[in-house]
Amino acid sequence: MTAAPVAEIARAISAASDQPFQVAGQSSISGGCINQGLVLHGVDGRNYFVKLNQAEKLTMFEAEAAGLRELMLAQAVRIPVPLAHGLAGGQSFLAMEWLDLRPLDHGEKSDRKLGEQLAILHGATWHAFGWWRDNTIGSTHQANPATNDWIQFYRDQRLRRQLDLAARNGASNTLLASGEHLLASIQDYFPGYSPQPSLLHGDLWSGNVGVSEREPVLFDPAVYYGDRESDIAMTELFGGFSRDFYAAYNANWPLDQGYPTRKWLYQLYHLLNHFNLFGGAYGRQSQGVIDRLLAELR
Numbered sequence: 001m002t003a004a005p006v007a008e009i010a011r012a013i014s015a016a017s018d019q020p021f022q023v024a025g026q027s028s029i030s031g032g033c034i035n036q037g038l039v040l041h042g043v044d045g046r047n048y049f050v051k052l053n054q055a056e057k058l059t060m061f062e063a064e065a066a067g068l069r070e071l072m073l074a075q076a077v078r079i080p081v082p083l084a085h086g087l088a089g090g091q092s093f094l095a096m097e098w099l100d101l102r103p104l105d106h107g108e109k110s111d112r113k114l115g116e117q118l119a120i121l122h123g124a125t126w127h128a129f130g131w132w133r134d135n136t137i138g139s140t141h142q143a144n145p146a147t148n149d150w151i152q153f154y155r156d157q158r159l160r161r162q163l164d165l166a167a168r169n170g171a172s173n174t175l176l177a178s179g180e181h182l183l184a185s186i187q188d189y190f191p192g193y194s195p196q197p198s199l200l201h202g203d204l205w206s207g208n209v210g211v212s213e214r215e216p217v218l219f220d221p222a223v224y225y226g227d228r229e230s231d232i233a234m235t236e237l238f239g240g241f242s243r244d245f246y247a248a249y250n251a252n253w254p255l256d257q258g259y260p261t262r263k264w265l266y267q268l269y270h271l272l273n274h275f276n277l278f279g280g281a282y283g284r285q286s287q288g289v290i291d292r293l294l295a296e297l298r
Helices: 006-017 055-073 109-122 150-168 173-184 228-237 243-252 259-278 281-296
Strands: 023-030 036-042 047-054 082-088 091-097 135-137 140-142 198-200 209-212 215-218 224-226
Touching (some): 006 023, 006 082, 006 091, 047 055, 055 082, 055 091, 055 135, 109 198, 109 243, 150 224, 173 281, 198 228, 228 259, 259 281
Antiparallel strands (some): 023 036, 036 047, 135 140, 198 224, 209 215
């Protein structure tokens, strides 16, 4: 990627904030797995976090900005405020509020507070499952057509799409065949359970959570409205969340008794997506989860 077009981005920030922004300096920072990141330091003390990518990734940043605003509307958890996005110097960019983040520390009040706040976030609902626009999960397109039936939505817009991608990315015939078997039986994992369309972060692993001034912060979302269990399942996939977090969430909104089985169904979406993005062992992990789920039906 070429040098950051700082002057053009500063002009976009000035226009969006209706206040002149003059850059005094910049520093590189992680922008995640797929983006370049930097912090612009203003002469007036204002700082902004900027993500950069290729020009064709602009729709990804547009969707991320919309997702951050959707999460902010719930007034449940602190979210970095998106300010400006567009094209500059042949690159796409997203500029947002800079927060000096540190990792979520276990045993602190912030850990329990995040559990309480996430339950409130999930209390925000929509008229259907999905969202008003598509977005991305990592760099993978995530389709969000408004759908009244959750099982249909999750089967067709989440698992089936990932399996179709996996077929093009060299997944084994065994994985694909067992995946189709799972899709044909998916309703059996929802006995007596009908979730509401809850506002989801959508990619809730520990790398997308931080603490600023003792307040939990969520960022890098893949927002849509779906079963709240899918957010909780993602927190368990790679670890990093304490017992206090789960205890606080359940104290505010207990999970259904069928969650321990369905969590594998929800983690499968992310494992398949990781296979489609990175390949390797994620294919074997996906197969293992499918085998485990199918064994539950025997």
